[in-house]
Amino acid sequence: MPDLESNYNELISRYKEVAVIGSVNGLLQWDMQTIMPPKGSERRSDQLALLAGIAHNRMTSPRIDELLTALEAHSGELPPEEQANIREIRRDQKKAVKVPQDLVEELSRHESVCHEVWVKARAKADFDMFAPYLEKMIALVRRQAECLGYKDTPLDALIDLFEPDATVAVFTKLFDEIKSVSVPLVRKIADAPIKSDRAFLHRDYPIELQRRFGEQVMKSIGFDLDGGRLDVSVHPFCSGGLGDVRITARYNPNAPQQAIFGIIHESGHALYEQGVRADTFGTPLSEALSYGIHESQSRMWENLIARSRAFWTFFLPRLKELFPTQLADASLDKFLLAINHVQPSLIRVEADELTYDLHIIVRFEIERDLFAGKLSVSDLPRAWNRKIEDYLGVVPPDNGREGVLQDVHWSGGMFGYFPSYSLGNIAASQFWSAMKRAMPDLDKQIATGKFSDALTWLRANVHQHGRRWSRDELLQKATGKPLGTADYLQYLTDKYSDLYRL
Amino acid sequence: MPDLESNYNELISRYKEVAVIGSVNGLLQWDMQTIMPPKGSERRSDQLALLAGIAHNRMTSPRIDELLTALEAHSGELPPEEQANIREIRRDQKKAVKVPQDLVEELSRHESVCHEVWVKARAKADFDMFAPYLEKMIALVRRQAECLGYKDTPLDALIDLFEPDATVAVFTKLFDEIKSVSVPLVRKIADAPIKSDRAFLHRDYPIELQRRFGEQVMKSIGFDLDGGRLDVSVHPFCSGGLGDVRITARYNPNAPQQAIFGIIHESGHALYEQGVRADTFGTPLSEALSYGIHESQSRMWENLIARSRAFWTFFLPRLKELFPTQLADASLDKFLLAINHVQPSLIRVEADELTYDLHIIVRFEIERDLFAGKLSVSDLPRAWNRKIEDYLGVVPPDNGREGVLQDVHWSGGMFGYFPSYSLGNIAASQFWSAMKRAMPDLDKQIATGKFSDALTWLRANVHQHGRRWSRDELLQKATGKPLGTADYLQYLTDKYSDLYRL
Numbered sequence A, B: 001m002p003d004l005e006s007n008y009n010e011l012i013s014r015y016k017e018v019a020v021i022g023s024v025n026g027l028l029q030w031d032m033q034t035i036m037p038p039k040g041s042e043r044r045s046d047q048l049a050l051l052a053g054i055a056h057n058r059m060t061s062p063r064i065d066e067l068l069t070a071l072e073a074h075s076g077e078l079p080p081e082e083q084a085n086i087r088e089i090r091r092d093q094k095k096a097v098k099v100p101q102d103l104v105e106e107l108s109r110h111e112s113v114c115h116e117v118w119v120k121a122r123a124k125a126d127f128d129m130f131a132p133y134l135e136k137m138i139a140l141v142r143r144q145a146e147c148l149g150y151k152d153t154p155l156d157a158l159i160d161l162f163e164p165d166a167t168v169a170v171f172t173k174l175f176d177e178i179k180s181v182s183v184p185l186v187r188k189i190a191d192a193p194i195k196s197d198r199a200f201l202h203r204d205y206p207i208e209l210q211r212r213f214g215e216q217v218m219k220s221i222g223f224d225l226d227g228g229r230l231d232v233s234v235h236p237f238c239s240g241g242l243g244d245v246r247i248t249a250r251y252n253p254n255a256p257q258q259a260i261f262g263i264i265h266e267s268g269h270a271l272y273e274q275g276v277r278a279d280t281f282g283t284p285l286s287e288a289l290s291y292g293i294h295e296s297q298s299r300m301w302e303n304l305i306a307r308s309r310a311f312w313t314f315f316l317p318r319l320k321e322l323f324p325t326q327l328a329d330a331s332l333d334k335f336l337l338a339i340n341h342v343q344p345s346l347i348r349v350e351a352d353e354l355t356y357d358l359h360i361i362v363r364f365e366i367e368r369d370l371f372a373g374k375l376s377v378s379d380l381p382r383a384w385n386r387k388i389e390d391y392l393g394v395v396p397p398d399n400g401r402e403g404v405l406q407d408v409h410w411s412g413g414m415f416g417y418f419p420s421y422s423l424g425n426i427a428a429s430q431f432w433s434a435m436k437r438a439m440p441d442l443d444k445q446i447a448t449g450k451f452s453d454a455l456t457w458l459r460a461n462v463h464q465h466g467r468r469w470s471r472d473e474l475l476q477k478a479t480g481k482p483l484g485t486a487d488y489l490q491y492l493t494d495k496y497s498d499l500y501r502l
Helices: A002-034 A038-059 A062-073 A080-098 A101-124 A127-148 A154-162 A168-191 A207-221 A256-274 A291-305 A309-322 A332-339 A353-371 A377-392 A419-438 A442-447 A452-461 A471-479 A486-499 B002-034 B038-059 B062-073 B080-098 B101-124 B127-148 B154-162 B168-191 B207-221 B256-274 B291-305 B309-322 B332-339 B353-371 B377-392 B419-438 B442-447 B452-461 B471-479 B486-500
Strands: A228-232 A238-241 A244-249 B228-232 B238-241 B244-249
Touching: A002 A038, A002 A062, A002 A080, A002 A238, A002 A244, A002 B002, A002 B038, A038 A080, A038 A101, A038 B002, A038 B244, A062 A080, A080 A127, A101 A127, A127 A154, A127 A353, A127 A377, A154 A168, A154 A353, A168 A353, A168 A377, A168 A419, A168 A486, A207 A228, A207 A256, A207 A309, A228 A256, A238 A256, A244 A256, A244 B038, A256 A291, A256 A332, A256 A452, A291 A419, A291 A452, A291 A471, A309 A332, A309 A442, A353 A377, A353 A419, A419 A442, A419 A452, A419 A471, A419 A486, A442 A452, A452 A471, B002 B038, B002 B062, B002 B080, B002 B238, B002 B244, B038 B080, B038 B101, B062 B080, B080 B127, B101 B127, B127 B154, B127 B353, B127 B377, B154 B168, B154 B353, B168 B353, B168 B377, B168 B419, B168 B486, B207 B228, B207 B256, B207 B309, B228 B256, B238 B256, B244 B256, B256 B291, B256 B332, B256 B452, B291 B419, B291 B452, B291 B471, B309 B332, B309 B442, B353 B377, B353 B419, B419 B442, B419 B452, B419 B471, B419 B486, B442 B452, B452 B471
Parallel strands: A228 A244, B228 B244
Antiparallel strands: A238 A244, B238 B244
């Protein structure tokens, strides 16, 4: 037993060091995307690449393998939580040893370059400028996928980096179910007699007041501002961990709903990070389960909670205090219809809750075809536009800025990431149904500005478990069933039937 | 030769990695002192300690020693600049190998804790609260000094970390020379009939306008804002390197001169960092020579240039554009007398140019006695107050906030650092005399807002050389003589005789 214990402690202390290096990398990236001066990018890319290399080098050290092997042989003698840490560290270590360090550093370095080119190409709406860099990125992640191994398609290996136990086949099934409900629903809404009046959302909303409202909501829902920040960036994101979780917003002075729901979305991510166990911090037990489950928390707050009648029963009067003239003619009904307005459009991050999944499905299917060799980089702009037209009925212009160039992900090598967004929607609805069963007066609480019971439920059923269970085990314990679209499709149908009186 | 070349390249690439890790540490510290949320400090201290350990571990790797030894055997065959890099890397490596890694990490960790306690103790004016942490810090730096080795006193080993080739004996001599001139000068000024009217400096100066003026001056003197930033912190500082140099300011709405001269001071540091050679970046050839020479650049801009009649001939009308009512009654003569007002006082960072050195000398002599075993930690508050009274004629209250608790340095383990400030004054005057000899119309240029020739001279004679030469070699080349107080004491005498018509 003393051997077992000292081995376990050494393993944890080595793993924690890797986590600390990862947290430094996260801060460097936050800084790069918020406040770094333009000429800092070259050195920043050196810093990021070196740290990625050091973290990889430590994670792949033979000593970690040795410790894991020794512990696995007697794993049954350890407490179940320690067994879970060993299982998850082995999962990470297995992935790490398969990818050589030079590829890790090359990927990190090319991410910095490729991101910079993407920013410029997008500003100029020039896909050809981006294409060779994207080509190289795809070659690098393909090499990564070959190193990691897969059964059906290289994309499976990449998906597994974000969503363990998911594959192209799994997502294809889930997404076919979503399409079968949401595509006809979008059509029905287009034909519905009810139309929303959104004029008041295009008035002048000073940014400082938007920020103040955002901060008010953050505090109300439980974001601890002594352990986090709200800043500005071109692409909103959440980064950091317990003690220092930072979210960013992008403000549009003539569309306040963008920053408001953006801030609530990122706060949902932040509440997950602020809700992990402190006593196991730096180990898998205090890490988010997967990108999809992370996304379930952001979408829970952004959509299930913050687009509801209950939420705005409480907050609309408060929003009107800050913007009395702008919102003078906005009744609660009118406001709810406006912020839930369904309108097929071109830009994912501005899409409404219902059409959002269709944007994801377009990207997923393109990635699937790309990695199956059915599409090449030069085909992407046209393939993109064709699919958007098929699923959403709108036609993007040729310039790419509102099409294939709009998302940051591919420039960062994040292929296989998009499906996590929709998985988040699915899981969020499933949690929401369970929360409503457990707390029948939840809507009433929210309508009076009380969010603590909702947060306590999420802390107890999601945040506190970290990577203790697999995704399906967690869902089973929290909601009584594994991942499935039933609750989500019911939620969508009920919500929009009610709003648009279908 | 091919061996020599590949050895040199490997050495440089290893050294550059250590420098990259150091630059990451610098950013983490900048973040900690400007924007980090309060609950982030525990994890930040883990991050800093781990990176300090990694950098130390790499710098002390046997491979670096091997490479240095191989290169030193054939050093004569290499170009002189490469010889200089080898010499300086050996200097760093020798220091690094003497200090064990656990002490490096313990120091880093205790710095974070000790700094936090100091902040609280200072706020509460409670020296007893700080004392045990200071005691531990002194024990740690004493251990460090013992590892490093010294001839006369442990303080020599610590001074050498900031100012190579300086010792307690060297500073004692320089400071005795300064005291012999500045102490009587301060007395004469106190008796002079001319009194400055500073009322207009205590009016209401909105912070945003102060910041705007600061940025205007930064741009005028050559600070590249695409490769740097200006932010806010409790203690103004400069950090970062080429491409991303960040300075901070502290604003007092009723004392604009504090932020103005603070910004110019930190900009002087920043201009040094922005002025190093890009082609050798990451090697000693592109690193600042010493803390004292760094300080010569900040004091050059803050005092020699920005407290001069020429400077305000150009900038006072511009300052008046931003603050027309506040400065309505401030003539150039009145303004110059006000910003150069000599007044013995308690706080170093608010001291005038003439009495500043006396604050340094107090600290130096206390450190000297502390490390010679003539003072213990519990003696410090009284010893401090007695010396301040001796040299400045003012009596600090007992609470310590305006006495021994005022400076951040000791909480960060920075003993032996203070003398660098005065060394900066000495060297700055020496450079300034040389600049005036080389460019007799320099004052005229400055009076029209032209700073490019001054900056070009500093770039060519100081910044571009990095650690190529020793301090005395650099001064010899740039000014025709080694370090000495003659120019400085002449400058002080002339300046104050003129201002106060002594």
